[in-house]
Amino acid sequence: MTTLAPLPYSVQWDDTHITLLNQQALPSITEFIELHSVDDVYDSILTLKVRGAPAIGLTAAFGVALGAKQETTAELGDFKRNVTRHIEKLASSRPTAVNLFWALRRMENALHAAQSISAAKEALVTEAKAIFAEDEEMCRKIGEHGLSLFTRGDxxxxxxxxxxxxxxxxxxxxxxxxxxxxxxxxxxxxxxxxRPVLQGARLTAWELMQAGVDVTL
Structure with a gap:
């Protein structure tokens, strides 16, 4: 069997930061950038460094978790208000992104359910990781169903x-x-x-070539 070339994980949680595939640099440069703050996450969504509705939602969810981990206040009410402001800021980055608001609502629910700052920080990381895992599994199932429609050589x-x-x-x-x-x-x-940013050439053809798929632009 042919070995599958590793797919790039466009969004990665690294505990102290988020590692992001910079889609603006593709295809000539494969660049992974580090996001160390909510402002970095906001900018990455606004400037299309991350694109695709699911990836935007994932990045925002991890952005909330990152912002929460960096909060130093000792009072739960202040903590929740500060994290809510992070959520509101990220929600303004892409007003038409459905996955963005869906993911942020889940993060907000996890925030409000927590009874302590430490529990909230842990719950937000856990929720963001759950959103990521669910999306990966859903995409795999889409692939299974889609592949069942094709015959070899199509x-x-x-x-x-x-x-x-x-x-x-x-x-x-x-x-x-x-x-x-x-x-x-x-x-x-x-x-x-x-159009307008040449997703076929810059992204689809590049991605499939990376995986060794027979693709023609």
Whole structure:
């Protein structure tokens, strides 16, 4: 069986910071940047360093956890108010991103349920990791269902970028192609161009080439 090239995790939690694949630099430069503050997270969403609705939600969730871990106040009420301000700031970064608000609501619920600062910090990290794990599993299942529709040697046209770099892993529309490569199931992919930021060439073709998928732009 052909070995699958490792998919890039576009969002990674590293306890003291977030490591992010800078999608603005692709495809000529594969750059991972570190986000050390809520302001860094806000900027990464605003400037499209992270894109794709699921990846935006994941980054924001980890941003809330990061901001909470950095809070030094000793009073629970002040702590919750400060973290709520972080949530509000991140919510303003992309007003049309559905996953962003969905993830932030989950983080806000975890915050309000906590009975101590230490419990809140732990709960927020746990919730952000849960959101990540759920997205990865959902994308894998999308890939399983999608792959069941194809036969070996099929040629498929895909549009824009709905890949692993826009999610926790695997992607949505691209998930079947990654699983096909993993299982040595030959498929031919045609990636058409997308305006205005050339997602087909810059992102989809790059991502599938990284994974060793047969792709033509």
């Amino acid at each position: 040629s498929i046209l895909t549009h824009c970028n709905a890949g692993g770099i826009a999610t926790a892993r695997y992607g949505t529309a691209l998930a079947p192609f990654h699983l096909a490569k993993e299982r040595d199931f030959p498929l031919k992919v045609y990636a058409c161009e997308t």
